[in-house]
Amino acid sequence: MKIDRDKQQQALERAKEILQESERRRAAVRLEKNFRDVAGGSVSALENDEIVVNFANFMYAIHEGGEDDQVNAALDTLGHGICHENRKMRERAIMVISIFIGLNLDNKETVFNRKLAGILADWLSKEEEFIAGFDTITRQMRQMMQEMFDLGQWREAEALMIVIHQISSGFTQKNNAIKKILQNVQNRLSGKSVTDLLLASYLNPHSGNRETAETLLTHLGSNTLTHIIDRLVEEEDREKRFLLIELVPKSRKVFDIIKELLNDEQPWYVIRNCMILLSGNNDEDLYELIEPYAGHSDMRVQQQVVNSIWKIGGRSLKKRLLKVLNIIxxxxxxxxxxxxxxxxxxxxxxxxxxxxxxxxxxxxxxxxxxxxxxxxxxxxxxxxxxxxxxxxxxxxxxxxxxxxxxxxxxxxxxxxxxxxxxxxxxxxxxxxxxxxxxxxxxxxxxxxxxxxxxxxxxxxxxxxxxxxxxxxxxxxxxxxxxxxxxxxHALPEDKDHLSIWSDFYDAFSSDEFSAFYAALKKQEYNAGELLAAKGDEARKLFLIDSGNVILTTEKNEVNIHLRHLRSGNMIGSSFFAGSPWPFFMTAQDKVACHVLDKEGLEQLENQPEIRKKLKDYCKFHDIISLLLDMLKKPRPHENQVRIVNTNSSLGFIKTSEKDNNTGQCLGGINGGMCIEIPAESKSKNKSRYEICDTLVETFLCDKDGKYEKVFGVVSGWQQTEGGKLKLLIKFYRPCQANQYLCDTLTLL
The missing domain is CATH 1.10.3480 (TorD-like)
Incomplete structure (x- = not known):
């Protein structure tokens, strides 16, 4: 009898297994049918509890089977469900999407991130209630967005980040529970690593994601703002500094951060940058933070204090100016x-x-x-x-x-x-x-x-x-x-010596700046007066503040034409090498400049850091004499240069597209290059004289095959006997490569 009972029990268990397997098959059939319905646009399939629990797993299995188009179609329907007017329907859709996001995170799957970010952005902008599953799905949303930032999926995350910011800042009204959770999401996302990643792209002029990075940085919240200000006040590059200022909103939060910074002893440039930020809000109450630095030991800080006071303005402007007048x-x-x-x-x-x-x-x-x-x-x-x-x-x-x-x-x-x-x-x-x-x-x-x-x-x-x-x-x-x-109007705000040469002076510490500035001599020249003559051996470095200076290689020579020097130009003609001047420098009108002569250089003899920084700057910016040497001793590269001309006034230049002509690079340095280009051999073409000051764009290729786009200006030219033109091109910013080939030259 015992044996019969055991067989009976086994038979019952086997029957149960058969029934369960049969039910699983029927459930799988129902699940697949419901999935196809949802993929076809039916939201009503989500009303079945059994379907909701298993739907996300089934959807992920469909993805693994290679049917991503069906998964995307189902996600579209879930997007409608998550915004449904019926609260219960929204909660069911949230459960499915939440489980699906979790599966993607666990398996490091990113193909659906863009779709999911769009669905969540639409839902958050419409949701008015703190419904079941809200905290869970927002936590997963933060994890997904962190992953998107790390992977560079910035455009995909942009819309969702904007919605989060609008709600957490109160611009879009939601209840306190929703607002508080999204503020937490925003703050958790705005870490230093994410901020640094976005700033690197935003500050890179060649970045393809610059605008997206800017949008994300301005919507990431207070932690990111703190990181941006920390970076800004330490930033010494002028262009980057102004780009960073554009990211900083005019709010009391900003000034609280700056006030905290100024409580500690800071380098001159940090204080200067803080003054720039403080003056951006035109708030008279901020004067009390600015005024104490009017007597700062570094004159560059004093200059910014003056500029900031003018910018803030207000009814007490006169009183403040008179006070500062006696301090600076x-x-x-x-x-x-x-x-x-x-x-x-x-x-x-x-x-x-x-x-x-x-x-x-x-x-x-x-x-x-x-x-x-x-x-x-x-x-x-x-x-x-x-x-x-x-x-x-x-x-x-x-x-x-x-x-x-x-x-x-x-x-x-x-x-x-x-x-x-x-x-x-x-x-x-x-x-x-x-x-x-x-x-x-x-x-x-x-x-x-x-x-x-x-x-x-x-x-x-x-x-x-x-x-x-x-x-x-x-x-x-x-x-x-x-x-x-x-x-x-002789000395407008942005035309004084310190403002003109701020990029140059930014490289110096307070002590270095004071020593260098003390070694300079201010000089003025009237129209027609020589600043330097060809063959002179006097070592002088000119920092031109105002006026125009004509450069000629010989008196009355017309063969070599050089661009006039203007405010912001530095020239010393191999100042450190002590070579004779290779050209005449004549004031076209009244010229004001600061000059470092041999005596001034001797004052800096015990300042090796100043001499090194000065030498590095001259290497990149005082290059006219070096470019002239390339005319006399060309070192042609083997590569041919493609010539593109978009300047209608320079029609005499032959281009690669129109005339099937190419140019040739005769030599190059970090600060510029000499290039020979084909041109019509008309001797009396007035537009030839207009080629100086022409802007150019060039693509340079270094020895590793990396390309760099560099902008410059034609600083001189010489016509050859064969009608070709040799152009002296000075780059606005030094190129990174020490050795390079010129691929394309575009005349703008």
Whole structure:
């Protein structure tokens, strides 16, 4: 009997297995049918609990079977389900998508990331309730997005990141539970590794993902903002610094971060960059963070403080400017005075400038003339008895020690005429309107007692208008108007020496900058004056601040044409090698520059770091003489250069497409190259002379086969006997490769 019972039990278990297997098969059939229904667009299949539990696994199995199109179709339907008006339907769809994302993460599958990111972005923008599964799916969403960032699937994640930011920032209104969870997602995503990855692409001008990286960086939240500011304040490259500033929003959070940074001792460039950020919000309350650095030991920081105060503006601007005027380095005062000149007629500004003129003997000799010249020009627009009296004293002093060509004497005389004419005009206006006050009349009487202004109250208006000096009066007015217009704009904010050469100076520490700047000499040259002559052996390095300088290899030579030097150009003609000057440098108009001569270089003899940085900069930027050497001693490369001309004014140049002609590279260095190109052999083609200053784009190939796009400008040219042109091209930024072949040259 026992044996029979055992057989019976075995038979029952076998029957159960058969039934279970049969049920599994029927369930699989039902599951497949429902999957096909969902893939066909039916959401109602999700109403079956059994289907929902196993659907994601079945869908992943379909993917492994190679039917991704069916999986994508099913995901589209699930996307509709997750946004369904019925809450229960949304929760079922969330469960399926959540399980499917988990399977993808476990198996490191990324093919569906874009589709899933789009579905989740659409759902989050529409969901109003904290439904079942919300916290689970958002946690998986964060893991998926982290993976997408690491893999460079930035465009695929962009829309979802924007939606998360809009909700977490409150721009899109959601309940607090949803907002809090998405804020956590945003903060967890905005780690330093992700920020650094995105910044590397954003700051790379050749990156194909630059715009996407910018979008993600501006939507990743407060942690990323902190990382961006940390990077910005340490950034020494000017272009990158301005790119980073564009990522920083104008918010109190930013200034709290900066305030915390400034609590610690920082290098000069960190402080300078903090000042730039603080001034970007035009918030007067931020002045208290900026003002303490007006007396910083590094003049570059002082310069930025001044710029920041001007930018912030506000009702207390004048008070702040007057305070800073007495704090900043004397070398910054000429430019500062020129900017104060824009505040015409302000009595307090006029009094402060007049006081400086009275105390002119206290300023150091090396900067005194510049300060006095600025005061003599600008005080014309701040007339007062004290100003007139001191201007007269200045004129008498300068006449005793200088001739009529003295620029300070000339400026003071012009300013005196302006103030005299202003007094006459005001008196005439008072008499015409009969509205002049007794106080104003006394002012003019006081002036006339000094012999500086005619006693207008004793002269009939008709007499004044027809005075024998009418012609002289009109000439003075015309001259002074021209003079005032020129002087007011002589030193705009972004044209002072420190601003022009900020990229160069950024490489120096505070001590190095102070030492180098002290070794420079400020020089001015009038039109036609030689800065250097061919064959000179004097070692001089010119940093041109304003004006134009003509370069010629021989007097009256027309064979080699060189680009004029302008503000921001450095030239020293093998300054460190001590080679003779290979060309003449002549001022085309008034030229201002700072010069490092042999004596100045000797002052830096115990500053090897300065000399090294200077030498490296010259290697890349002071290259005209090196390019000229390539004309004399060409080293042709074997490769032919493809020539593309998009400049209609240079039609005489033969191109590779039109004329089947190619050019040849005669030599190249980091800072530029010499290239020979085919051209029509017309000797009287005026447009040839326009080729200087032409922008070019070139593709360079290094020895490892890597290509680099470099922009430059034609800095000179020479015509050969065969009609070809040899172009001297200076790169805007040095190329990375020490040795390269030129593949393509495009004239823009």
């Amino acid at each position: 380095n004397d070398e910054l005062k000429p430019a500062f005075i020129a900017r104060l000149g824009h505040m015409h007629g302000d009595k307090e500004i006029g009094a402060a400038l007049t006081d400086m003129l009275i105390r002119r003997g206290e300023f150091p000799k090396f900067v005194r003339e510049d300060i006095v010249l600025g005061l003599a020009e600008q005080l014309a627009f701040f007339p007062s008895p004290e100003t007139l009296a001191e201007m007269k004293i200045l004129i008498e002093q300068r006449r005793k020690i200088n001739d009529e060509n003295d620029p300070i004497l000339h400026a003071a005389e012009i300013s005196l005429k302006i103030m005299e004419n202003e007094a006459i005009s005001r008196k005439l206006a008072d008499k015409t309107t009969q509205a002049g006050s007794q106080e104003e009349e006394m002012l003019f009487l006081d002036m006339s007692e000094d012999g500086l202004v005619m006693a207008a109250n004793e002269t009939d208006e008709e007499d004044i208008l027809h005075d024998e000096k009418d012609d002289a009066f009109l000439e003075i007015m015309a001259e002074t108007q021209n003079k005032s217009s020129a002087s007011v």
